[in-house]
Amino acid sequence: MKADEAPEPKLKRNFVVAIDGPAGAGKSTIARHLARHFGLLNLETGAMYRAFALKALRLDVPLDDPAALQRLAAETEIKLEPGDEENRVLLDGEDVTGQIRNHTVTDAASRVSVFPPVRAAMVKRQQEIGAQGGVVMEGRDIGTVVFPNAEVKIFLDAAPEVRGMRRYDQLGQTGHPDAKPARPPEEVIRDLRARDERDRNRADSPLRPAPDAYLLDSTNLSLEEAVKTAENTVEAWLAKQGRDATNR
Numbered sequence: 113m114k115a116d117e118a119p120e121p122k123l124k125r126n127f128v129v130a131i132d133g134p135a136g137a138g139k140s141t142i143a144r145h146l147a148r149h150f151g152l153l154n155l156e157t158g159a160m161y162r163a164f165a166l167k168a169l170r171l172d173v174p175l176d177d178p179a180a181l182q183r184l185a186a187e188t189e190i191k192l193e194p195g196d197e198e199n200r201v202l203l204d205g206e207d208v209t210g211q212i213r214n215h216t217v218t219d220a221a222s223r224v225s226v227f228p229p230v231r232a233a234m235v236k237r238q239q240e241i242g243a244q245g246g247v248v249m250e251g252r253d254i255g256t257v258v259f260p261n262a263e264v265k266i267f268l269d270a271a272p273e274v275r276g277m278r279r280y281d282q283l284g285q286t287g288h289p290d291a292k293p294a295r296p297p298e299e300v301i302r303d304l305r306a307r308d309e310r311d312r313n314r315a316d317s318p319l320r321p322a323p324d325a326y327l328l329d330s331t332n333l334s335l336e337e338a339v340k341t342a343e344n345t346v347e348a349w350l351a352k353q354g355r356d357a358t359n360r
């Protein structure tokens with residue numbers, strides 16, 4: 113090595129952390145924390161499916177018509193801009209961040225995301241965004257399809273009743289139209305189960321853990337404990353990188 117050449121950095125800091133799991137498992141909270149803690153971008157892929165579903169709803173495109181949805185995907189531009197608290201979602205240039213969390217869009221997102229052409233369009237964009245590394249990406253198929261070579265993969269899960277109650281509590285805090293007491297907890301849990309069912313059983317990229325994912329079940333953990341466990345998983349990977357670099 114020449115004297116003026118910088119040495120190779122020992123730790124690879126542009127790594128990808130893939131976080132997958134069903135609704136209400138705590139993905140967003142954990143992804144946000146990991147991104148902040150390790151200086152990575154936080155990208156929430158569910159928001160892209162939600163924005164696409166919003167467009168389909170607005171234009172009255174049938175949510176079960178693959179050909180129409182494929183045409184729509186071809187003429188739709190969705191951008192995710194990482195922010196401090198959440199991603200800003202731009203649908204054809206319009207900021208729709210505040211319009212994609214209601215019950216109707218949530219249900220529609222799960223319906224349109226079963227179709228391969230819709231997924232292909234979203235996955236392509238996600239891979240482009242994450243190509244430089246340095247991201248925490250959360251969704252359903254990040255460790256299996258979008259970034260099968262992600263350096264760290266975490267699959268988050270929790271019992272449906274626990275996830276449903278967490279979702280119910282969250283809805284209560286946001287003050288949006290689905291907020292309690294308009295929707296009782298049983299209804300929130302029922303919807304969540306229906307969505308799980310669809311996300312886990314679709315033919316293309318079903319929700320399932322990658323074989324090399326760290327399985328983190330937070331049924332009996334507080335969210336803080338789950339966050340700490342996820343942080344330790346990334347720390348362990350970084351420490352291993354450091355050891356490997358030293359031994360090289």
Ligand code: DC
Nearest residue numbers: 157158159161221222225251252253
């Ligand atoms: O993570 P979320 O609840 O915002 O996701 C909304 C829907 O989008 C979810 O029910 C299934 C779909 N989705 C997907 O199919 N693949 C992803 N990577 C992320 C979300």
